[in-house]
Amino acid sequence: MPSTPTRRLALGLLAAASLACAALPAAAQSALDGVLKSKLLRVAIPTDYPPYGFVGTDLKPQGLDIAMAELLAAKMGVKVELIPVTSANRIPYLQTGKADLVISTLGKNAEREKVIDFSAAYAPFFQAVFGPKAVSVKTWADLAGKTVAVTRGAMEDQELAKVAPPSVDVKRFEDNNATIAAFVAGQTQLVATSASVAGTMMYKNPQLQAEYKLLLKDSPCYIGLAKGEDALRAKVNEIIAAAKADGTLDKLSQKWLGRPAGDLPL
Numbered sequence: 001m002p003s004t005p006t007r008r009l010a011l012g013l014l015a016a017a018s019l020a021c022a023a024l025p026a027a028a029q030s031a032l033d034g035v036l037k038s039k040l041l042r043v044a045i046p047t048d049y050p051p052y053g054f055v056g057t058d059l060k061p062q063g064l065d066i067a068m069a070e071l072l073a074a075k076m077g078v079k080v081e082l083i084p085v086t087s088a089n090r091i092p093y094l095q096t097g098k099a100d101l102v103i104s105t106l107g108k109n110a111e112r113e114k115v116i117d118f119s120a121a122y123a124p125f126f127q128a129v130f131g132p133k134a135v136s137v138k139t140w141a142d143l144a145g146k147t148v149a150v151t152r153g154a155m156e157d158q159e160l161a162k163v164a165p166p167s168v169d170v171k172r173f174e175d176n177n178a179t180i181a182a183f184v185a186g187q188t189q190l191v192a193t194s195a196s197v198a199g200t201m202m203y204k205n206p207q208l209q210a211e212y213k214l215l216l217k218d219s220p221c222y223i224g225l226a227k228g229e230d231a232l233r234a235k236v237n238e239i240i241a242a243a244k245a246d247g248t249l250d251k252l253s254q255k256w257l258g259r260p261a262g263d264l265p266l
Helices: 003-025 031-038 064-077 089-096 154-163 176-184 197-205 230-245 248-257
Strands: 039-044 053-055 078-084 101-106 116-123 126-133 147-151 171-172 188-194 210-218 222-226
Touching: 031 039, 031 230, 039 064, 053 064, 053 188, 064 078, 064 101, 064 116, 064 230, 064 248, 078 116, 078 171, 089 101, 089 116, 101 116, 116 230, 126 154, 126 197, 147 154, 147 176, 154 188, 154 210, 171 176, 176 188, 176 197, 176 222, 188 197, 188 210, 197 210, 197 248, 222 230, 230 248
Parallel strands: 039 078, 039 101, 147 171, 147 188
Antiparallel strands: 101 222, 116 222, 126 188, 126 210
């Protein structure tokens, strides 16, 4: 059949449409699809921040953040790859696709929310009073007449001043190292510090038999995700909600921090 201008135009348009379709990229795979397809969850974790993440005597990462990463992978039915990161590169690892999640004592603030998304909170990060098991402290009134080491001007110094009875003997030091050294040396009966500093102290000095006593201030930890990964965030939040309901989060927090997770924000 001889070609006509109309038929040639129609064929040309059809060919152009075919080429355009061929040039279109395939729909981007979501992070959750990638995890389930590869059977691998890549999690950026700390290895220098006890008790949340550190290297044990077996040279393997351990701590609350590592336990949370393992829990998520188990509930998704996949293996976990633990990727050590620092505070400086943990968010870039998400943005460049080197990790699916960041579980690294990550606090949520307006600046970070501009570049990454967050899950519900999974653990507390807090400042508290710590001391030996032999020293009974259950209420703020129990601090009366006792000595407490604290770093001058730190958040825990400010919070302690709000709740401590007048008769408590607060010993202030110029930095965390001096504060902890004083407590470890027995210069004070108690110490007010962050959970991370206390975790390092207790790990290095098990003979102290130190434990959590009283909460000064809570600042929860969240899991970081790349922007727009709504399916993965929904799955992570589903697992966190179930772990909160069945007591798993409280057990993890009790094991690594010495206190239950408590009422964490969504």
